[in-house]
Amino acid sequence: MSNVILVTGGARSGKSSFAESLYKDSSDVVYIATSKIYDDEMKERVELHKSSRPREWKTFEGNYELYKAVTNSKKYILDCLTIMTSNIMFDITRGVDRIKRDKQKQVEDKVVAEIESLIKSIKEVDGTLVIVTNEVGCSIVPENHIARVYRDIVGKINQRVAAISSDVYLVTCGIPLKVK
Numbered sequence: 001m002s003n004v005i006l007v008t009g010g011a012r013s014g015k016s017s018f019a020e021s022l023y024k025d026s027s028d029v030v031y032i033a034t035s036k037i038y039d040d041e042m043k044e045r046v047e048l049h050k051s052s053r054p055r056e057w058k059t060f061e062g063n064y065e066l067y068k069a070v071t072n073s074k075k076y077i078l079d080c081l082t083i084m085t086s087n088i089m090f091d092i093t094r095g096v097d098r099i100k101r102d103k104q105k106q107v108e109d110k111v112v113a114e115i116e117s118l119i120k121s122i123k124e125v126d127g128t129l130v131i132v133t134n135e136v137g138c139s140i141v142p143e144n145h146i147a148r149v150y151r152d153i154v155g156k157i158n159q160r161v162a163a164i165s166s167d168v169y170l171v172t173c174g175i176p177l178k179v180k
Contacts, residue, residue: 003119003122003123003127003128003129003166004119004128004129004131004161004164004165004166004167005019005022005128005129005130005131005165005166005167005168005169006131006133006158006161006162006165006167006168006169007019007130007131007132007133007168007169007171007176008132008133008134008135008158008162008168008169008170008171009134009135009170009171009172010134010135010138010172011134013171013172013173013174014171014172014173014174014175014176015080015132015133015134015171016049016052016079016080016132017052017174018169018171018174018176019077019079019130019132020052020053020077022130023075023077023130026075027054027056027057028056028073028074028075029053029054029057029058029073029075029076029077030057030058030059030060030069030070030071030073030075030076030077031053031057031058031059031060031076031077031079032059032060032061032062032066032069032076032077032078032079032118033046033049033059033060033061033079034061034062034063034078034079034080034081034083034084034087035049035061035080035083036063036087049079058071058073063084063087063088063091063114064088064114065114066078066114066115066117066118067117067118067120067121069118070118070121070122070124070125070127071125072125073125073127074125074126074127074128075127075128076118076122076127076128076129076130077129077130077131077132078115078118078129078130078131078132079132080132080133080134081111081115081131081132081133081134081154081157081158081161082133082134082136082154084111084114085107085111085150085153085154085157086150088107088110088111088114089107089150089153092106092107092110093107097145097146098145099145099146099149104149104152104153107153108153108156108157108160111153111157112157112160112161115131115161116164119164131161131165133154133157133158133161134154135158135170136150136151136154136155137151137155162180165180166180167180168180
């Protein structure tokens with residue numbers, strides 16, 4: 001298997017299910033979960049994700065210092081890069097109505113630095129990382145500044161992560177299409 005596999009697609013496209021299927025016969029998997037639970041709906045979504053994966057998989061929760069998730073396991077899933085990006089974006093830009101270009105670049109660089117550090121640690125154990133992300137550029141242009149900035153940042157991050165990935169899959173309607 002390749003060292004870094006990026007899995008992208010729209011909401012409810014089957015990205016996570018496909019990513020998990022790559023390790024379907026493995027029990028020694030570390031699942032890096034980036035969601036924060038803010039309300040009952042998110043709590044329900046997190047529980048649904050947890051119930052879909054094998055109980056013996058280890059879970060690491062966080063958005064920073066992801067390299068700390070690396071053990072002697074060879075198989076990792078990060079789900080999801082877009083949630084991680086929104087969490088880091090709001091940490092960096094909290095309370096701001098307009099996000100200037102330098103802050104946008106700061107968010108982009110911080111997310112990519114976290115991913116690169118994680119990849120480096122996983123390569124040291126000769127492991128494989130599957131990264132799940134959302135394709136956010138195939139819809140209407142958001143009407144507000146923050147949503148447009150978020151879409152733009154995620155698009156740039158997805159491009160950068162795809163460039164350092166050995167394989168990239170686009171999942172639509174539950175069907176994966178290898179694009180790289």
